[in-house]
Amino acid sequence: MSGQNEDRQDQDKLAAAARRHAEEVSPKVAERLRAMRRVAASELEERPVKSVPGWLWPAGVAAAGVALTLALLLGEPDGYAPAPLLLADTDELAVVAELDVLEELEFLAWLEEEGPDDGEG
Amino acid sequence: MNTFLAEVEKRAFNMARFGVRDTEDALDIVQDTMLTLVRRYGRRPRAEWRPLFFRILQSRITDHHRRSTVRRKLFGWIPGGSRDSGTYDDDPVAEVMDPGVADPASRAALDGSAAAMEQAVTALPLRQQQAFLLRTVEGLSVEETAQAMNCSSGSVKTHLSRAHTTLRTKLEDHW
Numbered sequence: 668m669s670g671q672n673e674d675r676q677d678q679d680k681l682a683a684a685a686r687r688h689a690e691e692v693s694p695k696v697a698e699r700l701r702a703m704r705r706v707a708a709s710e711l712e713e714r715p716v717k718s719v720p721g722w723l724w725p726a727g728v729a730a731a732g733v734a735l736t737l738a739l740l741l742g743e744p745d746g747y748a749p750a751p752l753l754l755a756d757t758d759e760l761a762v763v764a765e766l767d768v769l770e771e772l773e774f775l776a777w778l779e780e781e782g783p784d785d786g787e788g
Numbered sequence: 789m790n791t792f793l794a795e796v797e798k799r800a801f802n803m804a805r806f807g808v809r810d811t812e813d814a815l816d817i818v819q820d821t822m823l824t825l826v827r828r829y830g831r832r833p834r835a836e837w838r839p840l841f842f843r844i845l846q847s848r849i850t851d852h853h854r855r856s857t858v859r860r861k862l863f864g865w866i867p868g869g870s871r872d873s874g875t876y877d878d879d880p881v882a883e884v885m886d887p888g889v890a891d892p893a894s895r896a897a898l899d900g901s902a903a904a905m906e907q908a909v910t911a912l913p914l915r916q917q918q919a920f921l922l923r924t925v926e927g928l929s930v931e932e933t934a935q936a937m938n939c940s941s942g943s944v945k946t947h948l949s950r951a952h953t954t955l956r957t958k959l960e961d962h963w
Binding site: 678682685686688690704706707708711 | 794818
């Protein structure tokens with residue numbers, strides 16, 4: 668218990684000594700710090716407050732509403748056509764479908780030639 | 789803002805000087821910290837300024853260390869190429885503070901124990917030094933210190949405990 672108290676006292680002494688020392692600067696450095704502080708503080712005073720005027724909010728909301736309405740009303744422009752690539756894709760699909768039909772017809776013809784299944788394997 | 793900066797500027801300067809071991813670099817860091825605080829957080833409530841200020845300061849000190857380490861790695865092979873004001877992790881001799889680095893006027897004003905304190909704090913590894921200065925000297929809470937150092941509260945306690953042990957050992961003759 669006394670060991671903990673000594674530790675505590677040591678830490679307090681250490682902190683007090685460090686705090687005293689942390690405030691020590693030469694007059695030259697102190698002057699430069701003062702100058703820096705003045706520049707920084709004056710910058711805050713010179714900067715305008717970046718707040719949006721009250722009247723601008725309803726105007727902004729109205730403008731956004733008009734833009735949205737126009738976008739919905741106009742929609743897609745007239746004469747809209749799919750891209751040529753899509754047309755080409757459709758043609759290819761049609762050819763494939765025709766091939767399937769042809770294969771099916773060939774299969775049916777072959778089946779007819781083979782005759783009815785007599786069940787003898 | 790002027791009053792707040794006046795309260796912290798000297799401690800901030802010494803914190804930076806302990807960290808970077810160069811008066812001019814320390815002044816640059818403090819100036820940059822002040823301007824960043826004003827420009828980014830000047831309109832925030834006053835109660836938020838202190839933790840923000842020290843967070844920016846620690847970030848600048850850490851950046852300075854990183855740049856110095858990169859410079860040392862890049863130019864270390866050139867004789868004298870690595871001699872800058874950064875840290876010297878692998879050179880124990882360089883861990884001893886150079887008396888010529890600190891401002892002669894301020895050094896003359898220091899008595900023996902203050903000089904020993906300065907030397908002991910400067911020789912601490914950066915993270916231990918930051919934890920000690922922010923928590924013990926500046927009086928930030930563990931959480932605020934952790935925020936400023938960008939680490940966990942547990943790490944702060946570990947760094948702080950190690951710093952206290954080292955400083956007690958080094959400074960016991962001066963008490």
